Amino acid sequence: MPPAPSPMVRRRRLGAELRRLREAAGLTGDQVIARVGWASASKLSRLENGRSRPDLGDVLDLLDLYDVTGSTREDLIAVTRDAGNTRGWLRSYPVMTQRQRGYAELEAGCAEIFEYGPVILPGLLQTAEYTRVRLLSSRELIPPEDAEDPETEIAARAARQSTLSRDADAARYEAVLEEAALGPRGGPPEVMAGQLHHLSRLGELPNVTLWVLPAQAKVSDWYLPETAFSIYRFADPDDPDAVAVEALAADLILTEEAMLARYVRVFDWLREAALSPDASLAWITEAATALGPPPDVGAVPLPPSSTPPVQRRRRTQQRSS
Structure with missing residues (x-):
């Protein structure tokens, strides 16, 4: 099965969207901290920069403050859950280390x-x-x-x-x-x-x-x-x-x-x-x-029963954004 969405990438996506919403609301970081009643002044910064695992309650507080409703709110709640679902992502791998x-x-x-x-x-x-x-x-x-x-x-x-x-x-x-x-x-x-x-x-x-x-x-x-x-x-x-x-x-x-x-x-x-x-x-x-011929050991084998996805090999122009 394909791995679950990357928590790291989802944290960065969530942070960028929360920053955009704050700026659209015309609020400074200090104003947001005061209105939601958070004790730590750096909490919002870590969240907006994707450096901390998000708490769903904290994100809901921000969405309420920014008056986010409808599909946008539901999408961001789903992204928040992915961003915090480290265990779910790790289950995609039989073994993992901190370096990898x-x-x-x-x-x-x-x-x-x-x-x-x-x-x-x-x-x-x-x-x-x-x-x-x-x-x-x-x-x-x-x-x-x-x-x-x-x-x-x-x-x-x-x-x-x-x-x-x-x-x-x-x-x-x-x-x-x-x-x-x-x-x-x-x-x-x-x-x-x-x-x-x-x-x-x-x-x-x-x-x-x-x-x-x-x-x-x-x-x-x-x-x-x-x-x-x-x-x-x-x-x-x-x-x-x-x-x-x-x-x-x-x-x-x-x-x-x-x-x-x-x-x-x-x-x-x-x-x-x-x-x-x-x-x-x-x-x-x-x-x-x-x-010389390949040795009997050493190569990480491809799954013997796998059928690679049918994709046309082509050289595409990469976008710059």
Whole structure:
């Protein structure tokens, strides 16, 4: 079954709508706090910025104050329930960890995902053995209190990957992968052999498009992307698009339209500079064959009985809002 709507995205959607309603009512934050009788002055700010789990009673107080009725009120009550339904969302996954949870929340309910992998392959594409190498290679950088069992982390990442291969409502997925991310620095030869064979299989799915960016490719006017990033678009058009920017210590989540437009444009540049999807798949298959047959272990298998959703592979113009 498709995952429940992302609580993170619904919190952001709810917060933006509550801010719009407050401004339309001509009220300041202090005025709202005084009228609803909340003790904390920061409570409204956290709610409007999507940083706290909303309480339905609090939201009803605000809707009453803003005189919101009818279908708009009912829609916002439903969004509030989704935003607070963390347990319901987690039931969509057999296992989850705190490190994987942020990305899993963004991927939940996605209609489209666009990712750029300059050095490390995106998590949705990784085999178990490749993930294990990534986790063990960075274990000294993770504070002990934040460290998870590597095998649990691997299982959690595998659970996320169902978004590409589930029987119904699988997300449309595109990834631009630098040639460097597919090279020998990623892990031992047997690990990279399994990883490349796995990518070759994924690239055959009708909802998955992979683009290989050769080392000598010129991107736009010699543009160089600073870091990996992911763009998320959701099945519900009222849920705000989001961009996740990877960093060493923490990831940055952006929803501002101007910021989103920049990353959409960069992804377009990267895609235009990359090999075509057919040529990219041939490149990956040839590189995998050169490393040898796929190992018996390591690949996160696609469900053997699944039938990928019938989607026409096409290159569409991304909107900038």
